[in-house]
Amino acid sequence: MALGGMVGGGIYAVLGIVTQIAGPATWLAFVLAGVVAACTGYSYVGLNRLVADDGADGGGSVTFVQSFTGNSTLAGMVGWTLLVGYVGSMAMYAFAFAEFSIALPGVPSRLAGLPLRPVVSVLVVAGFVGLNLLGAQATGSAENVLTAAKVLVLVAFGVAGLLYATTVSSEQVALGAAEIASFGPIMAAAVSFVAFQGWQLLFYDQESVRDPLEVIPTAVSVAIPVAVAIYAIVAVVTYNIAPQAVQSNPHTALADAASTIAGVVGLSNAGAIVISLSALFSTGSAINATLFSAGYFAKGMLTDDLLPDRAGDSSASGLPTQTLLLLGVVTAAFTAYGSLSAITSFASLSFILVFGAMSALAFAKRDTDRIAATWPAVGAVGASLFFLLMLYHLYTAERGTFYAVALIAAAVFAVELLYFERTVIEREIPYLDAGDSAD
Template identity: 60%
Template sequence: MADQFGLTEAVSIALGGMIGGGIYAVLGVVAGVAMYATWFGFVAAGVVALCAGYSYNELNAAGDQRGGSVSFVQEFVGNATLAGMVGWSLLFGYVGSMAMYAFAFAEFAIGFAAVPDSYAGVPLRPVISVLAVALFVVLNVAGARVTGSAENALVAVKVGILLAFGLWGIVYLGPVSGQSVPLGFGRLTGITPVVAAGVSFVAFQGWQLLFYDQGSIENPTETIRKAVYVSIPAAVAIYVLVAVVTTNLAPDAIQLHPHVALADAASAMLGYFGLASLGFLVISVSALFSTGSAINATLFSAGHFAKNLIAGDLLPDQIGDGDADGVPERTVLVLGVVTAAFTAVGSLGAITSFASLAFIVVFGAVSVLAFRRRDRDDISPVPPAVGALGAFAFAPVMLWNLSHREPHTFWMVLALTVFVVAVELLYFERGELEDRVPGVDADEDHL
């Protein structure tokens, strides 16, 4: 079909989903953990994500259903409760991602001198974040979308700015300024890199959005396979460049205001030409554009994903109509409200950690599933094993680190996790409740 996406558009969607808002939202949080070894955290997370991508690709080729992790569990495990819990975990991961992007959007907005931190005693960061979410909810309800060619152009601009930032930054650090460039090798022997990798894992989730709308992709199995193997290494390379430059050019900014340290680094390197304010402006505007478009794209994809869960009776009908054309408006509104609540009351560290934890669990589970089917579907056992072991090593180390360094964030993440799992179990085991508890009617209440 003429309107189907090819490999170029598939790579743009996958790379845009990772680069779009991930680096702007995650870099400061990861650098706060690993500082000069931040680059290694991105490399480790990228390796695990690539191994998970291999597992997704192999299961996608082996199965009859098309739809990503939920379909894999339904087809290869046959457990509706487990499939539903995977779906809910992913959905909350998307909500956490959008909340993270909205948080970063506001941080860069108030980084401009003309925008105050507060007004009449009210902090503006949460207000701007909520307004950003509201704007993109309205756009999605109105059906505003970009074409494949426009997506290519948008991603090219975003990637081009970050590549220019990284490459000129390396040149500036070396031949121009002549300053030393520490890479944090002394931190690689402890658990810090594992913690950094776990926290940054959310920055590598965009590629698996390709699996949810395979009808729009030409020769989807092979096109998605190639797009995954191109986009993840490309994202790792860009993250590493940006991390090395930012941690070396703006170490003080990472300590004082880490969320916008990338703009401070741009200001420092273009200060060589007397254009410090231009560097800050370009990166800040790019960050606003990238995080905004990431909210929009993730909301659209999450809405389609939620619609499929509703159609499969894995989400309650009250959230939307699973048979509607396009994304149900009610579904978009519900996702928007939950995202706004997350971004208004949560810290960036808590939101990022929670979203990363959701994707770690799902990607690890898919890797385990692929490993279990290694003999039946001729799947190499090494990538799934690395994906599973890596993912499940990230989670406990990340939580342990939070409990010691940021106990408030740890308890917030733990509370969110317990709440999500409890709601999932209540929904998917409602039949058992109906049998065991008098007066509970699951069908009538549509829980």
């Protein structure tokens, strides 16, 4: 689940955007983002153990904020920010799923005069909502198959690509030595951060994990380095083998690279089809993992009265049907009408903000024997730098996306304020009514 929640986003949804910023040093951007994610993972594991030491059930960001600050409003706002980030992530995966679907041979880009991409994106979201309604066993089995398939294909692609670049291609492999000393890779790392959020989904479903205090730390410590290695290898291969595609059609550049590699043995079309199918496995796996864990996350928020009762039944066995449907509807609307850049940027900023806050919280608890100071400090400083650099990048290079993200953030904050301060507002309404009557 941890690996499935990461790889689909990093390779097939954000690779093109990151490459356009960092160029041949894209591999370094993924490594930098992975280091900050690993430090945040350390913080989450430490905070989770402290919560368990206090006799409470384990949890994620919301539980940590409630346990260590006692501020339910702050915990709720963190939770709402994460939920919007998860919706943005799923919308991003669904967008990429559709891009690779219509890139398959024989699949038209338009149907009855209308673009097919939004239709496919909405249908894949609906499909995984239906799968999750069947229950956790079906969801977990599907995730095992999807993750195994995509990792196998991507590793094969990476190994074959490195062999091609070093033995067949006449061009020297570019690793971006000139870009390493610039801000490009750091800025690109901020944009790619959404590709590293999948591991923390495990903390929301600890009730279904045997011995979670041992299993989850192991899963996190394995999943993040494996994801970084896959991202870095595939980034190097794709940039060096399909540089034109990276610039002109970045969302499906991997298919062009796979076609070139497989063309050595006369299987050019087969290579493109295999990597495109792998993209469908990967993005589908990411939607599945994120929806499953976000549903449990929302259920926990319902239990703590941090979401309206209309959002679902917290006493339901498994995932509440209404919650899944609500997440699916909002995700479908996002992926149908949003742009990939705006969706990716908002999701990245959401996770950078929350992950940085959790690292800072872990640093504040550094005096315990559960948490050393160094790793949370690196996570907090790295996330802060990423947040500022990403805002700067959006403002200078993508002004329209910057304003779109600002509007989404303002809308989310306004809704959060109305919900969590509803008691105060309701208290004030009679006075407002009385003043109106006097007038």
